[in-house]
Amino acid sequence: MSIAIPTPPRTVPQRLRWALQDGWTVTRRDLAHWARQPAQVVVGLLFPIMVVLMFGYLFGGGMLIPGGGGNYREFLMPGMFAMTMLFGIEATYSAVATDVARGVTDRFRAMPMASSAVVLGRSGADMLNSVAGLLVMIGCGLAVGWRWHAGTGAALAALGLLLLLRFALLWVGIYLALLLRHPESVAVLQILVWPVLFLSNAVVSPETMPAWLGVLAEANPLSATTAAVRELFGNPGWGGDSWLARHALTLAIGWPVLLTGIxxxxxxxxxxxLDR
Known part of the structure; x- marks a missing residue:
């Protein structure tokens, strides 16, 4: 009994359709794994909520709100939304590195499927997970008193910027996982992620930092997205007179596009x- 191996498509439209179809198959495979192991997903969704409660209620009383008044949690939540997009890179890294270490990726590569399908499928699954996480965070924000004030269109644009940042960062996670190949190396990634969070305008004003450090904080892609999202939601922000602060919306689009392109x-x- 012979097994027919499909002939790889030749034209660009055929190859694109092939890659998307195979990528969707891998996405469904990843979603099925989450359905069988929901604890991992639940913990990933609960961690940002814990951070919101910690900053909002434990540290919130000591925070200086920009403008001298208002609800601190309205200032806090856009930074927490961006934080959730940043922390998703760890889940991406762990999933891809685990597949590589267990030989699952090698089996995929031996199959007659599009060479980009595995990474495209992983990105699709992670983006769906990020949408769910963002919805959970929005519910948490509404529960603690956060609101948006600039209309539905601006709010949807803000959510789009957050997901655009997540889309860019997941490719960073995929690349590092394929490069390092070991799930245990996620600790190295965590050492890098936390400084990116705190060296930003998510919880601290760059103006309170030494001048050179403040410039680095304002140039942080997380800062650009956070500032732009605060503006679109109509929430209070740090402001600032620098070029980086005044062009946060442009940078919130430019940084993710650049990271994705790389x-x-x-x-x-x-x-x-992978075998080289």
């Missing part, structure tokens, strides 16, 4: 060369 092709190329 790490997406690197991820696909690294996947194709």
């Amino acid at each position: 790490f997406l092709p690197l991820s696909v190329r690294r996947y194709q060369r």
Whole structure:
């Protein structure tokens, strides 16, 4: 009995359709794993809520709200939304590195499927998970008193910027996982993620930092997204007169596009060369 192996498509539209179909198959595989192991997903959703409660109620009384008044949690939540997008990189890294370490990725590479399908499928699953996490965070924010004040269109644009940041960062996570290949190395990634969070405008004004450190904080992609989201939601922000602060919306689009343009092709190329 012979097994027919499908002929790889030749034209660009056929190859794109092939990659999307195979990518969706891998996405459904990842979603099925989450359905069988919901504890991992639940813990990932509860951690940001714990951080919101900690900052909002334990430290909130000691925080200086920009403008000298208002609800601190309205200032806090946009930074927490961006934080959730940043921390998702750890889940991406762990999932991809685990598949590589267990040989699952090698089995995928031996199958007659699009070479980009595995990384595309992983990105699709993680984006769906990020949408769910963002919805949970919005519910948490509404429960603690956060509101948006600039209309539904602006709010949807803010959510789009947050997901755009997550889309860019997940490619960073995929590339690093394919490069390092060991799930245990997620500790190294965590050491990098926390400074990115705190070296930003999410919880502290860059103006309170030494001048050179404040510039780095304002140039942080997380700061750009947080500032732009605060503006679109109509929530209080740190402001600032620097070029970086005045062009936060432009940077909130430019940084993710740049990161995606760098790490997406690197991820696909690294996947194709895993045995080298």
